[in-house]
Amino acid sequence: MSTVSVREAVAADAAEIARIQRVTWRTAYHDILSEQALTELGSPLVEARWAEAIGHPGSRVHLAFEGAFAVGFCVAGPAPREDVADAAGTVPPDAGRTGLIGTLLVEPRWSRRGHGARLLAAAAAGLRELGADRGVTWAAESDSATLGFYRRAGWRPDGTVRTLDTGARRLRELRLTGALEIRLVE
Structure with a gap:
């Protein structure tokens, strides 16, 4: 059995x-996002934006x-x-x-193994350290x-x-909210 972990x-x-x-996004969201949005993911700017996000204070x-193998990631910080x-x-x-869970993605071939729950728990713990009592996130209504x-x-x-306008269609998202006391059940 492989070792699983989460780190910053x-x-x-x-x-x-x-x-x-x-x-x-190409595997799980190809029906939701425009071809233009999916094509832009191959741009070198995407990697640069992630480097900026990693260094952003507060998040x-x-x-x-x-x-x-890196299998998923989660971005969290104070909610704007x-x-x-x-x-x-x-x-x-x-x-x-x-706090805001801005993005939480697990590569589809690694799903259903608890990675999403571990990521959410780590993000929630980090938000509590920043003084947050609850969290919010957005999810596509069709997801x-x-x-x-x-x-x-x-x-x-x-x-x-x-x-949201994805370039070719409009995407309706629901805001979800919940407690930051996430308990993992192994």
């Missing part, structure tokens, strides 16, 4: 994170491994105002204590796998939706 990413991990994003990028406000722009009283994953972690849609 370093700048040298940017290429591997870009690879995981590219493979996962943390976690990388999951199975044996020697626009990610916690309601549709009218009203910010809740706990906005300063709310039943991601919605199911967060539901199993105790996170629920809070009624807020947003629509």
